[in-house]
Amino acid sequence: MLKVVKIRIYPTQEQEISLGKSFGCARWLWNRFLAQNNEVYKETGKGLSRFDYQKQLPQLKKELEWLSEVYSQCLQVVCLNLSRAFINFFEGRARYPRFKSKHGRQSITYPQNVKVEGNYLKVPKVGNIFGKIHREVVGKLKSVTLSKNPDGKYDASLLLEDGVSAVTRKSDGQAIGLDLGLTDFVVTSDSTKIKQPRWMRKRERNLKRKQQNLARKVKGSKSRDKARRLVAKTHSRIARCREDFLHKLSRKIVNKNQVIVVEDLHVKGMVQNPNLSKAISQVGWGMFCTMLKYKAEAAGKIYLEVSRFFPSSKTCHVCLNVVGSLPLDIRSWTCSSCATSHDRDINAAINIRNEGLRILASGTGATAEGVSVSPKRGRKKSTVEA
Secondary structure, three states: OEEEEEEEEEOOHHHHHHHHHHHHHHHHHHHHHHHHHHHHHHHHOOOOOHHHHHOOHHHHHHHOHHHHHOOHHHHHHHHHHHHHHHHHHHOOOOOOOOOOOOOOOEEEEEOOOOEEEOOEEEEOOOEEEEEEOOOOOOOEEEEEEEEEOOOOOEEEEEEEEOOOOOOOOOOOOOEEEEEEOOOEEEEEOOOOEEEOOOHHHHOHHHHHHHHHHHHOOOOOOHHHHHHHHHHHHHHHHHHHHHHHHHHHHHHHHHHHOOEEEEEOOOHHHHOOOOOOHHHHHOOOHHHHHHHHHHHHHHOOOEEEEEOOOOOOOOEOOOOOOEOOOOOOOOOEEEOOOOOOEEEHHHHHHHHHHHHHHHHHHHOOOEOOOOOEOOOOOOOOOOOOOO
């Protein structure tokens, strides 16, 4: 199986300069080939392939000597990534490739010849970079991606092949349904409610003050760059707090349950609500579901998503009666058929679990509407067999 270990690295000043040149060359090459591809497509109606990009590299290195300062295979990876970006776009998995800016996150990938020696990464044309390797690196090193975040910190992502075959998934064990929300981040089918930590709200005043300070600086000045880095550090801290919470919660849920069922939320449509868009954007539902999925697959457990059109909140889990309307401000209701009192979120979580078990028992990827789940766009549903 392929696994990724992300570590923090601490390059020296000379190594930072070398990495900065590599980031710049990779970014320049991406932008050049993307602009070239756009022009060719307008003229001929066809784009360029990975081979079309790579065969230009020898001539470009002769014309531009500074391209030779970068490890050659890193430039070839740029060609691979750009061609893959267009494939993902035409297959509906991603947006159209965009030009890269020097002000955002910078990264470069080494496909081989990087070695881990103790607490150091031996990188071609850069040297030995010190890093905090917090866990044992086991397996064959496939590739290493070095990145620089907007707050000035450096990371290395190690892609490893551990040689272990995928664990066979089994459904024997406890099943749980998860209803994701805003006030309560997760409500489970066993009536457990986990509050929303509200990372952004705790640091809004601090972030607002730093953003106002940044807006007053003169563009291009050193003081503006310093203020920009302070804003980036605040955003980075918020992101790390969110990621830490999601990692711990997803690990706890996967460890305790064999079948995990969530609802396929249409987040892109939900953020169109101006009253809830800010709250929805900062909770990290998509990241949480991604963590649940890969952790469950690695442990041989089952992760399922039910259709977003399944009326989980409006259905009584006792008698399956469906109410006509249930506005968001109604948090509890009584079934008119069996007179059972329901907590809106707990009832939804129970219905999500029951629908997931029904899909699992049927052995198909059928939704509650009886049609096959096979979207032409976006990420693939977990209820469809590969």
